[in-house]
Amino acid sequence: MSHFNTFKQYLPWIQKPLLIIAPMSGIAKSKLATAVTTAGGLGQIGFLDDPQDLTDELELTKKALANIESQTLPIGLGVIVFGTPMKPWLDLFAKYKPAVAWLSFASADELKEWSEGIRRASPQTRIWIQLGSVSAAVEVAQACRPDALVLQGIDAGGHGHEDGASIVSLIPEVTDTLSELGFDIPLIAAGGIVDGRGCAAALSLGASAVVMGTRFLAAEETAIPAIYRSAIFEASDGGQVTARSRVFDEIWGPNFWPKTYDGRCLKNQVYQQYTSGVDIRKIRSWLSNAMNGPDAERLSVQDMGSIWAGTGVGMVKRQEKAADIVQEVRGDTIRYLERALKYL
Ligand SMILES: Cc1cc2nc3c(=O)[nH]c(=O)nc-3n(C[C@H](O)[C@H](O)[C@H](O)COP(=O)(O)O)c2cc1C
Helix, strand or coil: CCCHHHHHHHCCCCCCCEEEECCCCCCCCHHHHHHHHHCCCEEEECCCCCHHHHHHHHHHHHHHCCCCCCCCEEEEEEEECCCCCHHHHHHHHHHHCEEEEEEECCCHHHHHHHHHHHHHHCCCCEEEEEECCHHHHHHHHHHHCCCEEEEECCCCCEEEECCCCCHHHHHHHHHHHHHHCCCCCCEEEECCCCCHHHHHHHHHHCCCEEEECHHHHHECCCCCCHHHHHHHHHCCCHHHHEEEECHHHCCCCCCCCCCCEEEEEECCHHHHHHHCCCCHHHHHHHHHHHHHCCCHHHCCHHHCCCCECCHHHHHCCCCECHHHHHHHHHHHHHHHHHHHHHCC
């Protein structure tokens, strides 16, 4: 059953189907969040390390969205939970009261502590938790009583469960398992969705809303350099040109991410060398020499850092306004679902 009406109760400005921008750390900031919420979706601000930077972004957003009728700040705020001290964040939740707290990347125990802390600091903020397996969904449902679960399939760009499934099997299995246990938690799909076809498919699988990250890398309001965006537009055949690996977090030093997680990026020379068996310390010194040497210009942008992107990257081809993306995907989703009905 769709939970659109449940969302509508606390996100009164949204339009059907609910489209959500992924809270991409350092990339989804006030401009993008404002554009997506104004277009009838859920804008989000991604994790920022520095509480002052985050405060600035929240202030900008509050001013920009002052005209939207809502008892909360009409956006979501993303927290990468592992290793993050809770107190400064709780102060921000208490002060700005975002509509949604999007929690990700932590154990059920840590997520429980954060959910309880946020609920105390800002009772109107709803707790959404992103995860990528049936077992994690069950643990988190039992421990945190989340207001929604974001089910992240392995096509997703950015970090996610190293062992995973695509949303095609993940969403139905989580739906069945939670229902057998007596839970009725709204499910949101993430991973590989870049247009109305993907969105229509996710809704058919049982999701009540859809998240897009990679598609929004094309948005002009996204805080990324032009060369990052060009690398996205040049990529095609997403399953070939991207890969999941933990090496993308080891390029500059030891990987501090918990073992459960890897990430999907555009493949680069570091990845190629690593999968051919070259020791990571050798790769690091090669890269540092290459970047500072005469051949530096032969390195592509993805060789010099991790360009996080999902398998849908091959369909992301041009810069657009975030509002146009929201409107296009929303309209196309309805058209594809209507068309599918005609096949019957
Ligand atoms: C560039 C990029 C940065 C991301 N950063 C975060 C993050 O900070 N926190 C988080 O929970 N998820 C993050 N994600 C994952 C998204 O929440 C989401 O699962 C993913 O974008 C969905 O797949 P898609 O990229 O195919 O749309 C990121 C994804 C991308 C592409």
